[in-house]
Amino acid sequence: MIRAGVVGASGLAGGELIRLIVQHPELELTFLGGSSNIGRRPAELHPGLRRDLGLTVQPVTAEVAEQVDVLFLATPAPVSAELAELMADRVPAVIDLSGAFRIRTPDLHARWYPKVRRRTELADRFVYGVPELVADQLADAALISLPGCYATSMTLALAPLTMGLGLDLKTVVVDGKSGSSGGGLSLRTTDLHPLRNGAIAPYSPTGHRHAGEVRDFFERSKPGAVGSLSMSAYGVSHVRGLMTSSYVFTDEKTSQRDLHRAYVRFYRGKHFVRVRRHDETLIPVPDPQAVLGSNYCDVTVLYDEENSRIVVLAALDNLIKGAAGQAVQAANLRFSLPEETGLTMQPVMPA
Known part of the structure; x- marks a missing residue:
């Protein structure tokens, strides 16, 4: 068995990691770490977890x-930066779910994470872990x-x-919409139910x-x-799930048929990316509710011929494929397991 530890066990992603690890056939949960809930059991922190884990x-x-053989850091970026410094070269694999090491370029990192101090040489050692795109590097x-x-x-x-x-994508404009779980458990006025329910809140309209x-x-x-790649982000009233709409402008000629074939070809054999036609189901897809509870990302590509514009829609569960599930998927590849091990759950709908 591969011994796994979770730091940040009281958070939403930490709770999902615990849930996925305890049902994984090759992972054994051997450590839970944190700072504000020392001595508390997982079932106290996450009402859905009633199994006594002895931790x-x-x-x-x-x-x-x-x-541990693998340590998952489901911690805020400043904490992850400190813990990665402590655990690097001590633990065979450290998988960080925060933004501490996502951006390699120092100036760009400083712009988006000004409070996160890290050593450049340590940051350069991290693999940006999109399993479908860098599986060979995760091995x-x-x-x-x-x-x-x-x-x-x-x-x-x-x-x-x-x-x-x-x-060559000349201009990409992204519209993103996410449920309230994307903000974690930090208490903010804007996340209070009377203000969040039914809202479409433009919390990052310019970047x-x-x-x-x-x-x-x-x-x-x-x-x-x-x-150019720009993004506007909105909070919507559901709890989990997100969708991005990417509007792509390029001078290169293409067609709806060629684009769909290219996506099917690119993701052939990639278990967790489902290339879908917009009108293939009873409801238009992608839709976050069609992937909730699963590690799938549904992707649809469309061509707006009149405006020479490519539109790519993608939906996923932000706590699974966007966090804990992808972390387990990366761990599977790191330890030479089939990447779908422990992640075969199907979406729950309606949710």
């Missing part, structure tokens, strides 16, 4: 390295930085155009840090290029 939340020290990675939930959706939406077809990491990733990925 309580403990402080994180260097000795934790002796208890022996000691340090893995998972993309953000929006960034996962955007990257999977755009990769067939850049990394597959090698297109989002997840767009920064996507741009940073594609600048290091060939062929193809992304010129």
Whole structure:
């Protein structure tokens, strides 16, 4: 068995990690870490977890390295930066769910994460962990930085155009909508039910840090290029699930048929990306409610011939494919397991 530890066990992503690990046939949960809930059991923190795991939340020290083979950091970015420094070269694999190491370029990192201090040489060692795109790099990675939930959706939406077809995308404009769980458990006035329920809240209308990491990733990925990439993000009233709509402008000629075929070809054999036709089901897809509770990302590509515009829609569960599920998927690849191990659950609908 592969011994797994979760730091940030009291958060939403931490709770999902616990749930996925305890039902995983090859992972054994051996450590729970945190700072504000020392001594508490998982069932106290997450009402859905009633199984007695024989573990309580403990402080994180260097000795934790002796208890785990893989350590998941479901912690805020400043905390992850400190813990990665402590655990690097002590634990065989550290998988960070925060934004501490997502952006490789120092100036861009400083712009979007000004309070996160890290060593450049440590950041350079992290693999940006989109499993469908960098599986070969995950096979022996000691340090893995998972993309953000929006960034996962955007990257999977755009990769067939850049990394597959090698297109130069002159301008990309992204509209993102996410449920309240994307903000975690921090108490903010804007997240109170009387204000959040029924709302479409433009909380990042002129830019989002997840767009920064996507741009940073594609600048290091060939062929193809992304010129301008901008994003507006909105909070909507459901709890979990998100969708990105990427509007792509390019001077290169294409067609609806060629685009759909390119996406199917690019993701052939990729278990967790489902390329879908917009009108193939009773409701138009992608739709976040069609992936909730699963590790799937549904992607649809459309061509607006009149305006020479490519539209790519992508939907996922932000707590699973956008966080805990993708973390387990990366761990599977790191330890040479089939990537779908422990992640075969189907979506729950309606949810």
